[in-house]
Amino acid sequence: MQRTLILVKPDGVQRSLIGQIISRFEQRGLKLVGMKFLQMSQALAEQHYAVHAARPFYQSLVSYITSGPVVAMVWEGKDAIAAARSTMGATNPVAAAPGTIRGDLGMEIGRNLVHGSDSPENAEKEVNLFFSEAELVAWARSADPWIRE
């Protein structure tokens, strides 16, 4: 079982796409185990994007993610990380396949609507950055046998 951290970035919130973005993960069959609406601090953004600190676009990344509130979620499931990333689509929305969040709703890399963890190691770090263990809910979903064999 994997957990992945998903963020609806400030453009998704400002464009009233929160519900639509959450629906995509929900309908795919991932299980929601944590969710909060927050304004990320500069410090949290810098920690979250620490892996990109050396990249030329780092400063704009931090200012974008702190430019307004975000929705932070933890979604759980077997292969949750890869499933969530395929639902998100390629990093650059122009290259993202139609049917994906970025491919359907986005036009450029600096406004790509969602974040999703890219590996089990980063997922664990990112989940712990946004959520305490007590904020994550263990629950049985009645549809599970219809989603997983």
Ligand code: DAT
């Ligand atoms: P992803 O968000 O698909 O995991 P990433 O982790 O490689 O992509 O990069 C983090 C974010 O940084 C990405 O959502 C958008 C931005 N970004 C990545 N590559 C970029 C580039 N070449 N120019 C500008 N922004 C970029």
Ligand code: MG
């Ligand atoms: Mg990434």
